[in-house]
Amino acid sequence: MSPFGPRPPRAHASVDNLRTHLLDGARTAPHRPAVIQAAPGGGLETVTYGELAARTDRCADALDDLGLDVGDRVVIESDTSADAVATLLACATLGLPFVPVSPGLPDERLRAVIDGAGPALYLQAEDGRRTGIPEPVGTGRFGPHGPTLERAPAPRGPRRRRTVTPVDTAYIIFTSGTTGRPKGVTMSHRGVVSFLRGVQASGFLTPRDRVASTAPLQFDFALFDIGFALGHGAALVPVPRDRLSWPRRFLSFLRETGATQIDAVPSLWRPVLRHEPGMLAELGESGTVRGVLFSGEAFPPAELRHLQKLLPGADFINLYGPTEVMAISVTRLPNPLPAGAERLSIGTAVPGAEMTLIGPDGRIVDEPGRIGEIHVRSTSLFSGYWNDPQTTAAALVPDPLDRASGRLVLKTGDLASHGPDGDLYFHGRADSQVQIRGNRVELGEVEGRIAAFPGITGAVAAVLPHQDGEPRLHVFVTPAPGSPAPDPKEIAAFVRAALPAYMVPHHLHPVDAFPLTPNGKVDRAALSALVPS
The missing domain is CATH 3.30.300.30 (ANL, C-terminal domain)
Known part of the structure; x- marks a missing residue:
């Protein structure tokens, strides 16, 4: 029984719901590993797809008792774990946009996120230490058996919604804004599922893969790793945060878990290359690592060549895309990188999407070597910046090549040029150009x-x-x-x-x-x- 009286009818999810897409493995292969993670008492814990679905449903049932309506926001503070994934997917099931944040987020920054998102509920992991969440936001903790309520959210009115549609918000990620106020990127279920289906069509993963995730949960590429792994029926391997600063401990965890795909920003590899190249080479010689994915910043070619030399049998995948589309291209680079290559290809958009270069005159840039701004056409575009129509209008603009259609495209602010092979090559941010x-x-x-x-x-x-x-x-x-x-x-x-x-x-x-x-x-x-x- 709900603390607010009889339970109103529960909203049901559409076929394009994030939960439906990512937990399809629970239907087809419930005994396959979904998450392989560090166990609290040491060693490893494996959570199967069947168990992950059960945890998701337990959490959804508990959240449903709170009477929250489709569209009510839930802040989830945690590192990546099976329970965090189950909580995210429970929110998706009920149409509750989740706002992921990491335990290391400063209190002032978290308060700014809460002020911006106006959540109904804040949840943290069972071992979380955060205090001082302002009323009237409800608070609670989550674990393997679902959430435990500590302070009820403010009483809600009657539910107005009954169906979670593909265009409803799946999540909101808050990034740095130019005004100093966090900027909320709002992504729909259709947007994220559309992108993940495009990645699936590229054929990088198999259900036997184990994807090591190193990004904090509040970063969009942590959500990419979750979707990338579970969308393929593979296993997610969250690397504990305390392993990332110690190259030997990081590599040991990859070896212990049998990780086959590693997603890490280039900066994370730098201390590994400096201090533990021999141990990394041993990992390469074992043949376990099939792929290295990277994103978020440029990978210096010299460092990339060094990494490729130590992992000669691995595929190297360059992910490009702003938070507003999660990512838009997933490009396999040659291993080894050609000696003369000074820039890395970002290829072309995933199936179902397109990147076009537009010059300052509003015309298409298609000749090799000339720089233009990347504009993206895709069903994976974000819905807008939370409660910020002015900034949204500056990013989602009428298609410069077909203004009469009313179609909107993402004006990324990223610069690129075409290579002679037709691929795109990233040249940085338009706003990173300076005057000297x-x-x-x-x-x-x-x-x-x-x-x-x-x-x-x-x-x-x-x-x-x-x-x-x-x-x-x-x-x-x-x-x-x-x-x-x-x-x-x-x-x-x-x-x-x-x-x-x-x-x-x-x-x-x-x-x-x-x-x-x-x-x-x-x-x-x-x-x-x-x-x-």
Whole structure:
């Protein structure tokens, strides 16, 4: 019996519901592993598709008792786990958009997310330590047996909805906004399922695969890993957060779980390549690792070649796409990467989607080498930014090639060019282009050139203010193990040999490792803070 009186009729899910799509394995192969994870007392725990479906249904039944309506938001704070996945899918079953956040999120940032999303309920894992969730948001914890309510949500009115449709919101991911306020990317069931079906058509996975996921749950690629694995009937392998900072512990966990596919941002591989190349080579020699996926930032070609040398039998998959589409291309790169390759292909869009380059004049860019802004046509487009129609209208724009149709496309803000093979090659963000002495500079081009210098494994460029009012180009670099400190004059000459003089850095800063954000990307703000003002 619901604490609010007789239970109203439960909403039922459409065939395109995220839960229906991802738990199809419970119908076809209930005894197959769905999640292989670290057990609380040590060792490993395997949760089958049948058990994951049972946990999802237990959680859905408990949430249904709260009288929440289709569209009511639920914040879920957790690392990736079988119980977290079951809770996400229970919310999807009932049409409750979930808002994933990670335990390491600062209190102030979480409060901003709660203020923006206006959730009815906040749930954290059983071992969660978060306190101070504001009323009238309900609170509770979840585990293998479903959620336990701690504080009931504010009383709801009668349910107005009975069907969860494909266009209803599946989840909202809050990303950094230019105003300093988190920006909520709203994704429908149709959008995410459409993308995952496109990935399935590419044939990268089999049900026998085990996908190691390293992204925090609040990052869209954690949701990609969940969908990628479960959508193929494969097993998800969440890597514990405390294993990621220690290369040996990270590689040991991959070996223990028999992970065959590893999804990790390029920054995560850097300390592995520096400190444990031998152990990684042993993993490659075992033949277990079939694929390495990466996304979120550029992979320096020198580091990628090093990784490929240690994993010669693996496929290397470059994922491209903003949060507004989860991803849009899944591209297999050659292993080894050709010696002259300085940029990595992002290929073409997954089946059922299209990427078009548009120039500043609004016309299509199709000749090789010329840069344009990527515009995306796809049923996997996000619905909009939560409660922000103005920003939504700037991103979802009339199709510049067919304005009369009323069709909207995503104006990504990402720059790319066509290669002679027809593939697209990423050139960074339009807003990462900066002005130096009146000249437009793409920071990624500077980073790529310096990263190609012998003895340099990575480079991050930034334009920082100077006391004379003229901005300066700074570059932070990570030297290869055993290499001498880079000579700024030699690097300047190396850059000047290929790029204009205004793209030569004013200052070079060697660092042992690049600091990372909670999402695993290079923390540019932390690097900039290393430079005295």
